[in-house]
Amino acid sequence: MKKLLVIEDNKSVASVIEHIGTSAGYEVTVAHSFAQVKALLAKQRDFFIATVDYSLPDAYDGEVIPYVLDHDIPSVIMTGRMDDKIHRKLLQLPIVDYITKENSQAYRYLLKVLHGHLTNHKISVLVVDDSLSARQHFCRLLKRRNFTVYDQPDGNKALQTLEKHPSIKLLITDQEMPGMSGVELVQTIRKKHPERDLVIIGCSGVKDDFQSARFIKNGANDFLKKPFCMEEFYCRILKSIEELRYIEKIKATADSDYLTPLLNRRAFIEKMNNDFTDVIENELSYIFAVLHINNFKEINDNYGQDGEDLVLVELAKLLKAHFTSQPLARLDGSKFACLASGLETEEIEASITEFTKLVSQHNISFKEQTITFSISLGGTAVNKQTSAKQWFEQAEQALQQAQRKTGTQVVINGLAELAKDNEQVSLA
Structure with a gap:
């Protein structure tokens, strides 16, 4: 079992998160203060992911977050207070996500994040962009969510990679590339891979209002305008993956015999x-x-x-x-x-x-x-x-x-x- 570290000073909230982690399949360890976190990580570092309360009695202004990140533990930040300063600070950190502790919906979202971190490695993502820095940025964000990631600088190499790795379920492509544009790549892919099998997200830094419509009309599922916010990127990616899983679930139900686990x-x-x-x-x-x-x-x-x-x-x-x-x-x-x-x-x-x-x-x-x-x-x-x-x-x-x-x-x-x-x- 993968290990989840829950850092939360409120024992009732900690109990809820512990229950969520256990139901997702984790072995859970709880710490209620920064001092307990230091003592714990001095002995044990093999945590797969952590939920980190932004404000602790002995670390009111988020001091525990960089400490946990320095121990190479992917972290989901849980916070009961949010303003522009905290928001900007969190977006600059290499965290998995942040969640405001407002209502029960926040904990349902946490369950999705924790479950996804366990299973996302089964989903392969292909990033296609002629800019090395852009590809690296995409890949960092995706790997932070534990996806399996491939990247290529042009459309032709992307098609070869797609053929070689049928496990690829999501493709992100830039529009402006030498040889084959992003829209042309989408058109070529859709001849063989329908939307129910492969999600495609187009992106572009060109200030043309018609780019998003052009991508979607030619078979893309969604569009991202560069530069984009990390939050928006994750929301679009996770929404697309969720829709793909939903379609796969419907197809599996339609293909299965109602009584036995065999094909109909x-x-x-x-x-x-x-x-x-x-x-x-x-x-x-x-x-x-x-x-x-x-x-x-x-x-x-x-x-x-x-x-x-x-x-x-x-x-x-x-x-x-x-x-x-x-x-x-x-x-x-x-x-x-x-x-x-x-x-x-x-x-x-x-x-x-x-x-x-x-x-x-x-x-x-x-x-x-x-x-x-x-x-x-x-x-x-x-x-x-x-x-x-x-x-x-x-x-x-x-x-x-x-x-x-x-x-x-x-x-x-x-x-x-x-x-x-x-x-x-x-x-x-």
């Missing part, structure tokens, strides 16, 4: 179509499989809706555990799908057969009863199909063959043809 039919088919070329050209072997729970109606008749749902959830868990990191879906009702991969087709076939046996041996405890079930599975060896649609058609046909038989059955078509093709390639 629509999202899975979309993924298979998108991945089709990579799968066909990949050196790995693949079997696309569709599986169905045998006698599923009887499970509902014997155990009701709750028992039926439990079987579906358990099967999804077994799939995730057995076919680790491989595409899985609940297609509908009691039908699931998997794109299983391995070095050899025989290896995948053995794994699939092993899975069906594992399912038939699995016992589920339900209301002092034990539920057992089995599956039938139809698959096709992925080789020369012209579309992912053919995977489904061929696997469904194989499943129908398996279901005509009794008990747990596995039918995988196309293995002989694949072996023959591989033999011909080997002889050639």
Whole structure:
């Protein structure tokens, strides 16, 4: 656990911040005075972040802030008083943020800041500006908030970096650059990266009123006018990241099966179509499989809706555990799908057969009863199909063959043809 240092003389406020820090996932240490901070930091310095009260009984005018910063601890300043002098002073310091202790909204904002400091490293940001000093300034501000940062001096190099690092979720670009302007860069990026996948913020120091509209009309999410205030920069960045996370959450909800943690039919088919070329050209072997729970109606008749749902959830868990990191879906009702991969087709076939046996041996405890079930599975060896649609058609046909038989059955078509093709390639 990352460590949070809470410096606050008001014990009630300190207790609230401690609770917020704990709920965000921190191990919290509290100090109530500047003297306690000095004694604490003399022994311990591995704090990930600190909340620092501006006024302490023995440090009324913010003297504790530079002391904590000198120990390389990122700091969020909490203050109960604010005027122009204090505001200017705080903006000149390399702090994470400042929060005025006015109402409950301030503490909700603090939770966002603390949570963001734990998770922002997962978000990569690309800064594009031909001015070295401007790039360095952007990067310092972003790293202060714990983002992973890349920077490039022009549009062409920015496109290469974007291609190399798909984890980049935010791009900040200047307008006036040699070779490719910021607006041209935005236009090029939007051909491949929609707004739901990548946030773009344009910026410019030119005093033209139309620059912001020009950027946004060409696909940017927001605009910053240089020079900008640190506060405005962070507000715009965090708002954009929050919107991106919200969109990702909506998309994840839309793509997921309502009962199990697997993809739903629509999202899975979309993924298979998108991945089709990579799968066909990949050196790995693949079997696309569709599986169905045998006698599923009887499970509902014997155990009701709750028992039926439990079987579906358990099967999804077994799939995730057995076919680790491989595409899985609940297609509908009691039908699931998997794109299983391995070095050899025989290896995948053995794994699939092993899975069906594992399912038939699995016992589920339900209301002092034990539920057992089995599956039938139809698959096709992925080789020369012209579309992912053919995977489904061929696997469904194989499943129908398996279901005509009794008990747990596995039918995988196309293995002989694949072996023959591989033999011909080997002889050639």
